[in-house]
Amino acid sequence: MTTIPESLKAPLTELLLSTADDKFLLGHRNADWTGLGPILEEDIAFSSIAQDEIAHAEVLYQFIHTQLGGAKPDDLAYGREPREYRCAALVELGDEFDWSRAIVRQFFCDHFDAVRLGRLAASSWPTLAVLAGRLLAEERAHVQHADTWIVRLGRGTPESHDRMQRAIDALWPDTGSLFEAVWGEGLLEPSGVYPRGDERMSVTWHRSIAERAGEAGLTVPASVPKQKQPGGRAGQHTPQFEELLAELCEVYRVEPKAAW
């Protein structure tokens, strides 16, 4: 297809907002570590990844604006009410500056992003597929980065192993939030705009997570928890989300009309 049918613009906007919002919030969480990374190279790497995530969010907001008739990128990023954001609970969770939690959260989110971008890169709408393909190529470097840490710390000292296992156990219940269906997703699948894979996303994700964890001597539960109530994809966020968003939007809200 060369253009996107009008009827699919709203569902695709929801899907791309969830993708962009995940990246935007995760990038913001990662940026907390700038200057505090465990070693200098990692400080640079994690800051660089934060920059990637926020840049990815920005081009997706831009895409929603120019291709789907959405609001301007800055207004999408900073100008919405909390219930209008579509990010998953997992990216909203704080890490209390515990590196094991930060890197396990990253590990879960990067693998999920790679699966989701893979579906978008296979879109029947070339304009979307081309952009998603570029994002995916960059995302693969994030996956590799997270995998390296999982294996290094999982097989490191008994203390590093235990802390990684505790972080996995603590964050696992929220992994289901990534897979909560986005409104209108079912409408995008038949046209191939967001094609279904051969298996459910959670199956693909779980396999790669379990493989890497196994290599690291860590264990993950046998299945991904189901998101029972409406969550982030439906605008229902964690208790800490409003505070996090207020911090992120503080400067914008001083003067929303200011040009930067």
Added chain:
Amino acid sequence: MVTEAEILDVLRTIPDPELPIGIVDLGIVHNIDVADRGSPNPGVPGVRMPEQTGVPVECDVSIEILPTFVGCPALRVIEEQVASKVGQLAGVGSVRIGIVYDPPWSVERISPAGRQALAELGVTVPLPSGERLVSLGVQRRDAATPAACPFCGSTQTELESAFGPTRCKMIYYCSACGNPFEHLRRLT
């Protein structure tokens, strides 16, 4: 009327803000299009009036730029530079800059002169696909072989961090001469 070659000459004078080479050598200029206006049309908003420049507006220029990385923060600076410098050419009305991702930019697009300039400043570039690095009689593919050190030429180098000072660079360390250096990242 201004020609594509003249525009390219102007673009050659624009440096990349994060790398010590020009944007043309970096290979991010994809397409230049000059549209003849036919007759001067001073009524279009944003177009300079003939009396301001002394030359009637003859054409509109559109230029496609391929970002090295999605949302590269240097892009805005590059866009401003391109719009300003090309816009100063006699007879040019508007300059439209499109950011496109297809074809994707890759390290293969860097010119030989660009590679040389980068190497002189200690930044190495993955070899073009298919080319092999010859070292100690063993031919190894680029992917499996770390970059040769730009300072001493040794291939006894290792990846220190996949993320460097800018989004397009990685940090390598040369075990032979003890220097760190930067290597451009290849996206596949």
